[in-house]
Amino acid sequence: MSDFKAFDTHHVDNQPRVLEGFNAFDSDPMLQAAVAHYGAGWARPQLSAYGAVAGSELLEQGRLANENPPRLKAFDRFGHRIDEVEFHPAYHRCMTLAMEHGLHAFAWWHADRPAAHVARSAITYQHAQFEAGTGCPLTMTYAAIPALRHSPELAAVWEPRITSQHYDPRVLPAADKRGCTLGMGMTEKQGGSDVRSNTTTAVAQPDGSYTLVGHKWFLSAPMCDAWLVLAQAPAGITCFLLPKIRDDGRRNRIHIQRLKDKLGDRSNASSEVEFQNAVGWRVGDEGRGVRTILEMVALTRLDCMVASAGLMRQATVQAIHHCRQRSAFGRPLIAQPLMQNVLHDLVIENDGHLALAMRVAQAVDQGPNDAVQAAFARIATAIGKYWICRRAPSVVNEAQECLGGAGYVEESLLPRLYRQAPLNSIWEGSGNVQCLDVLRALSREPETRDALFAELMDARGMDPDLDRELAGLAHAFDAAATLETRSRHVVERVALALQAACLLRMNHPNATAFIRSRIARAHGLALGTLPAEWVSVQAIEASFAV
Template identity: 45%
Template sequence: MFAPEWIEKTLLANRIVPELRRFDRFGQRVDTVEFHPAWHDILGLAFRHEVHALPWRANRPGSHVARGAAEILFSQLECGVLCPVDITYGIVPMLRKQPDLAKVWEPLMVSTEYDPRPIPHGEKNSITMAFTSTEKQGGSDIRRNTTFATPAGQPGPGNEYLLTGHKWFCSAAGADIIFVVAQTEKGPGCFLVPRWLSDGTRNPISLERLKDKLGNRSNPSTELEFEETHGWLVGEEGRGIPTVMEFMLHTRFGCALIPTGMMRLALTQAIHHTRHRTAFQRRLADQPLMRNVIADLALESEAATTLMMRIARAFDSSTQSEEERAFGRITVAVAKYWVNKRVVPFVHECLETHGGPGYIEESVMPRVYREAPIHGIWEGPGNVISLDIIRAFRKEPLSGDVFFAELDAVRGEDSRLDATVEECRRMVYDEHMPEIRARYLAEKMALAIQAAMLIRHAPHAVSDAFCMTRLGDAGGRTYGTLPASVDMDAIIARAFQG
């Protein structure tokens, strides 16, 4: 799928990690990040293929589906660059609600001519974006943030403010623009903070240190210090949380697409290895228990992929259909929750099929394994997401109507799915359902919608195996516990051609 030279570039971008350069040779503050050239090459590849902006550039049916498929494919090459890519993708629709700012920034944001130069934006062909809301006390409770913004002149949407405070975590430290959540007199607000000002001088943004992360090492994350830093308000003062949620609708989509791609990468590596590794005079792929493991993993990967493509279709239709908009909003949260709960054990199981070689750094598997947990944390960890699902149902009743309409379209096709749907329906419409059940509901909803998608779009061998093991009691709690009646050969052949 990717030429060997691109795979080599990903190895370089992750082995020779970014470095913070705070001062130049004259002792002047520059606060820049230096990357291996491979990082810029890979990010440029993503820009050329419009992974950051296809729906905003194309404006035609199917553009979100095409972009979703592209991100699943690209995440099988390198995930780190997809952080600034997804943030750019998420900021564009939010920024369009502030037309004066969109007029200035959107052309540079959606450009396919990636420009890595750390120079004023007026001299660049394109810009990249970062996001920060997290402070030392935690990231989810935005109302407790202490970074404060005061008007530089007339307050209000689109106007200039001065920000002061400390951000404990900012993604994509090398970006040209930082999307910042800060307090105003009326509550949280959202601001676009450029690295350079219109007169060509640097905006006072101090990069304090780069984070030493478990994974995602090619992408530098940083701590920031603002001291009367210039930013421009997006939306109303005090309406920062709704503004952030509009942004997160799209970035959460990416946080489910990327682990879906990682599943596919890990599965492909496992299948390839087991077809070329021999033990006890037989290929691993020919041994019944290994076939069970691979088939079970293939079910999980196909279920994730099929669900993500359905959500992408809802995003495509959201401007014409209120029902599809509501379906996309609720289901992207369900997918973000569930796919990230599954990807870590999934990648571990794929690594285990390799035996010892899978644990060695020359293999891609250790990097994928380190990368696997991050998207479950970004843009809301499991508790935040599952509680958001409950709040969405209660705040927007249409969400429940459209979600269950999608499930009811396959009513009667599988009794196990029917029972799961009714259990979800009772929970969703129970006004007294305790929050402590939020994760259970999110899990059941994810399994139900995945099963419904497979029934509609996959062969019976796939959908029936999924329903009997994920909704029934025929499977176990780990991968590789499919019952003997499952057509494992058909499932594996569908997952890997060749």
């Protein structure tokens, strides 16, 4: 005993307790307010139920799923090609939890309720905070429905399968499974953004199917049961559904070449594949493939916004938790004025992102019955995807620094959030492509311009700084000759104005600080540069209620 004491060199002190076992919904007043404001208050019990899962079991299973990434099993031990990917049980558990709670289908289960996409987005927001990789197949499964409906016969067969509450990872014909997932293949080696450069070919067969020959440079979630894929048919780029197992029970000829060794998203397998006379079924008309698959992409882009906002939220939560319990120079970090500036700025940033993402989800909900909302969803998706996803790496990094050295260590969760942070900006159309998409919408679909400006101008009179910015924005799209070159800056300004308008309409306590800092620019380039009079420790404390 006395020997042991002699070597007892230190007593662990001034370290925060592990943040676990909390409810991600109940502890998030901004999420609750957004859900209520955008009309999904009816889903509170389900969202709170997922919040309990997310902040406990998903947190732990997500860690395990990322520490044990998937492995490709291209062949069996006898040399037969099997094209399987082996996942850690934790990955399957994350999928099970998410599908039981409807991350992939809540909006379709409750299509008769108002704001069902808002409610579902709140599930995605929570999931992304703890396990982003499984979000990939789940979001694609959710988003495939509008594209699939271009072929009612296929939709009739596949919709019940992909909206099932059951996760079933078995490699079986889809008809024999309790639930299916669906992925997407557009990107080829010679061009991802420019999908019209796709070279994969599709040849019609007498039975109505097509055979596809070619490759995909990125095909995430290669263990899905089917994929929506673009290929060149005689009339041009066309969308096809390729099942993993053919109707006759044999494997489709979709061969996984290798798995990508990625920066983040490590629990999820992303692959390169070749189609060697793979069987596909046409979705929508020949030659209309881009238009068809864009209906899927619109929803995956919504999820990119929501998930990036989720990453930023969890990073901020971890920072607040740490600063509440860690002291330096004799005071808790959260009591130090400069740290208060950083934390409050993180909270404000988060508030703006979540408010805009949920507003877009609301427009998606209202779109089918309201042409103005449909047009707003069309353009605001590109605006929001650009800005919200663009901000994730800087915001997560700033939160990471609040933890000091601990934030650079895997156990803290921050490194995983940080590695994940750039992804949503890259896939589903990278930043520049989103800005160009905004310009394309404005020029080719004039109703989107009307809807965007109606939304912005509706906020006039609520704040003088925002009024000045709105007056300037009315002319930001002029000078067409330079518009493409300027488009990042213009889109950023529009995104910030939309976020400000959302916060004002929510009567959010951080709305004015958001506008003074982000719109009136009383703010530096880094976070933590709020004007002193707007820094509030009460606002930080209120943002994470545990």
